[in-house]
Amino acid sequence: AQSVAQPEDQVNVAEGNPLTVKCTYSVSGNPYLFWYVQYPNRGLQFLLKYITGDNLVKGSYGFEAEFNKSQTSFHLKKPSALVSDSALYFCAVRDIGGTGRRALTFGSGTRLQVQP
């Protein structure tokens, strides 16, 4: 089975400060990992993904994420937060081990609040 944990329901950060949104995963094989963002009353927007290769992945809007296999983590980061980054962030995983195609499994989401 595959699962994702986002341990923080909400993260508060001041504008201009660095931000981190945490994500850990559990899979039986190797993971494909994704981050999405959701603004109020909107669908999810893709930010970035880790498939293979460099552990540091860069994505949209200045976001990046670091894949750590030993800690089974894929934390989302941004060097300098903007008020417009305030939204709901979802981490997702797909286990590519075994047979058959697995659906993308999402974490519970973390609400990011960036204060001016």
Next chain:
Amino acid sequence: KAGVTQTPRYLIKTRGQQVTLSCSPISGHRSVSWYQQTPGQGLQFLFEYFSETQRNKGNFPGRFSGRQFSNSRSEMNVSTLELGDSALYLCASTPAGQGAAGELFFGEGSRLTVL
């Protein structure tokens, strides 16, 4: 290129009724997935279709069904609606050829309220 289009955006139904939601994927995308989003359960996978075939199904009762047409457009149907079916239903499509590595492109969702 137009994004994923879902209709209707908002609808209100009463218990016992049925509802059909529609999704038009991005042109060229052949895989369509459906998710249910609620405050309590978060994002839960409903089903995935590829080339008119259901490729994967989540843990939902048989009242939830879907289909995909030859033009990749998809519909999902919920029969005998219950209060707990109130949710945002999200459709997503994936580019052809990317397989499991492909990211999902989501529509704005259909918000269903069951009274």
